[in-house]
Amino acid sequence: MTSVYVSGVGMIPFGRHVERTVVDMAAEAACLALQDAGIRPERVEMGFFACAGAARLFGDVTMGQNVLWQVGINRIPVFNVENACTSGSAAFYLAHEAIAGNRIEAAIVVGAEKLYVPGMGLLDSGITELDTQLGLVAPASFALRANRHMLAFGTTPEQMAHVAVKNRAHAGHNPLAQFRDPITVEEVLNAPMIVDPLTRLQCCPIADGAAAVVLCSGSLAQNKDRRVKVDAAVYGTGNYENPQDISRWETDYRVCQKAYEEAGIGPGDLDVIECHDAFTIAEILHYEALGLCPEGEGGRLAADGTVCQGGKVPVNVSGGLLSRGHPPGATALAQIHEIVTQLRQEAGPRQVDGARIGLAHCMGGDKAGDTKSCTVIVLSSKE
Amino acid sequence: MDSETAKQAAPVAPGIFTMPSHDAGLPALLGGYCSRCDRRFFPRPIYCPQCLGPVEERPIGSGGRIHVFTVVRIKPPLGLPQPYAVGYIDMKESGLRIFCLLDPLKVDRLEVGQEVALAVGVLGHDGKGNPRLRPYFTPVERKGGLEDVR
Numbered sequence: 001m002t003s004v005y006v007s008g009v010g011m012i013p014f015g016r017h018v019e020r021t022v023v024d025m026a027a028e029a030a031c032l033a034l035q036d037a038g039i040r041p042e043r044v045e046m047g048f049f050a051c052a053g054a055a056r057l058f059g060d061v062t063m064g065q066n067v068l069w070q071v072g073i074n075r076i077p078v079f080n081v082e083n084a085c086t087s088g089s090a091a092f093y094l095a096h097e098a099i100a101g102n103r104i105e106a107a108i109v110v111g112a113e114k115l116y117v118p119g120m121g122l123l124d125s126g127i128t129e130l131d132t133q134l135g136l137v138a139p140a141s142f143a144l145r146a147n148r149h150m151l152a153f154g155t156t157p158e159q160m161a162h163v164a165v166k167n168r169a170h171a172g173h174n175p176l177a178q179f180r181d182p183i184t185v186e187e188v189l190n191a192p193m194i195v196d197p198l199t200r201l202q203c204c205p206i207a208d209g210a211a212a213v214v215l216c217s218g219s220l221a222q223n224k225d226r227r228v229k230v231d232a233a234v235y236g237t238g239n240y241e242n243p244q245d246i247s248r249w250e251t252d253y254r255v256c257q258k259a260y261e262e263a264g265i266g267p268g269d270l271d272v273i274e275c276h277d278a279f280t281i282a283e284i285l286h287y288e289a290l291g292l293c294p295e296g297e298g299g300r301l302a303a304d305g306t307v308c309q310g311g312k313v314p315v316n317v318s319g320g321l322l323s324r325g326h327p328p329g330a331t332a333l334a335q336i337h338e339i340v341t342q343l344r345q346e347a348g349p350r351q352v353d354g355a356r357i358g359l360a361h362c363m364g365g366d367k368a369g370d371t372k373s374c375t376v377i378v379l380s381s382k383e
Numbered sequence: 384m385d386s387e388t389a390k391q392a393a394p395v396a397p398g399i400f401t402m403p404s405h406d407a408g409l410p411a412l413l414g415g416y417c418s419r420c421d422r423r424f425f426p427r428p429i430y431c432p433q434c435l436g437p438v439e440e441r442p443i444g445s446g447g448r449i450h451v452f453t454v455v456r457i458k459p460p461l462g463l464p465q466p467y468a469v470g471y472i473d474m475k476e477s478g479l480r481i482f483c484l485l486d487p488l489k490v491d492r493l494e495v496g497q498e499v500a501l502a503v504g505v506l507g508h509d510g511k512g513n514p515r516l517r518p519y520f521t522p523v524e525r526k527g528g529l530e531d532v533r
Contacts, residue, residue, distance in 0.1 A: 135461070369471065
């Protein structure tokens with residue numbers, strides 16, 4: 001296997017971009033990533049475009065070719081990837097495979113989404129699925145896990161609120177995040193109830209946005225000061241056995257463990273983590289799957305400072321999905337953007353001191369009480 | 384439920400429940416069974432995921448207990464009531480853990496561990512305004528049990 005590096009990242013601020021199209025936003029992120037990598041468009045040999053909702057919302061398809069043509073990338077294989085919230089990281093996985101397997105030397109992964117559209121309802125896991133027809137909307141799936149975790153381990157609404165408070169405090173230092181004003185535990189608990197026990201401030205808001213990543217082999221990624229090595233890129237789908245344990249995702253544990261094995265590290269080696277905090281309870285469950293604490297202890301960890309900026313292992317220093325907002329096609333690439341920025345020591349006031357090893361974790365979709373996809377990418381700047 | 388509407392409404396999906404043949408019976412969820420692997424499923428898959436053999440249609444029960452539930456309080460999808468409740472039910476006969484709707488008229492009286500029975504009624508629509516029959520679980524009212532001792 002050839003070593004693979006991230007040599008460039010680009011991202012536009014997440015928020016309301018009512019006047020912009022998906023292609024327009026995606027092209028800007030792609031251009032920023034190419035400039036950051038210092039690579040000519042004609043050197044890119046494979047392109048990926050991640051988007052979860054444009055086919056459904058706008059009737060638009062095969063948009064990757066439209067996006068990449070705008071930044072001088074044409075003639076090469078281009079793949080359009082839809083994988084719910086992990087669309088971007090699943091595309092990253094494919095790009096990594098192509099370079100690690102010596103097929104190509106450079107690839108670009110672009111993700112974009114536009115959700116601020118009239119009549120946008122709740123995200124679900126596909127309208128033909130029986131669970132969707134029986135009322136399973138994304139927040140309900142996480143609320144069921146929260147209720148089960150509270151029953152099994154005594155996790156409290158206050159502990160869950162701490163996740164939202166922490167991530168919003170982190171976002172105060174991230175100009176790319178949509179919501180940056182600090183919030184309190186009381187404000188989180190007193191916000192309107194969405195799905196018991198999750199209040200509005202415990203659910204990630206929607207967003208318009210785009211992010212992009214350029215991956216290269218070692219011979220192309222010559223800038224050793226700014227390139228970041230990919231130590232693991234793992235992607236797994238659910239097992240869909242019945243019955244499922246609703247207080248965890250077995251897939252989450254399985255994929256995290258495989259990523260640690262592939263990278264040759266353990267949870268204690270991580271300096272900084274971005275994880276899929278679509279809802280506060282999700283971040284707590286991911287602490288446990290990532291091995292940051294024993295199963296059942298995630299609520300305690302959320303409240304004790306370990307995962308705050310300045311703590312032992314800061315989680316979601318970008319503000320996470322809870323503060324950035326969640327444009328599914330772009331989210332996983334925004335996570336990689338943050339980890340790369342941290343490992344380059346370029347994160348300014350939100351820099352985690354001396355961060356050398358980082359992890360980006362994403363999860364997407366529901367099926368039969370399990371997740372449809374989980375990805376973990378480990379990056380490092382140690383050389 | 385308006386019985387005329389119920390007669391006209393189509394099931395939300397084909398082959399997921401049976402209606403009682405007479406007034407005394409209960410509706411049952413309809414799942415799948417692979418006799419080679421002795422495995423039960425809900426909903427019924429096209430092939431058995433273990434042996435790729437055929438999966439026969441088979442009822443998986445009418446009752447169980449609430450494993451966990453939640454109440455959706457925001458604007459609901461598919462014309463469902465506001466609020467509405469959903470949860471996982473541990474089915475008594477088959478041991479399967481099933482995601483399903485819970486009785487929207489009893490959202491404030493649901494409890495984990497509570498015994499529930501399947502009902503079928505017109506609940507919401509198909510996304511285009513056509514009413515649909517959906518299965519839901521409703522708490523079993525115990526008659527002559529401890530709850531009646533005051």
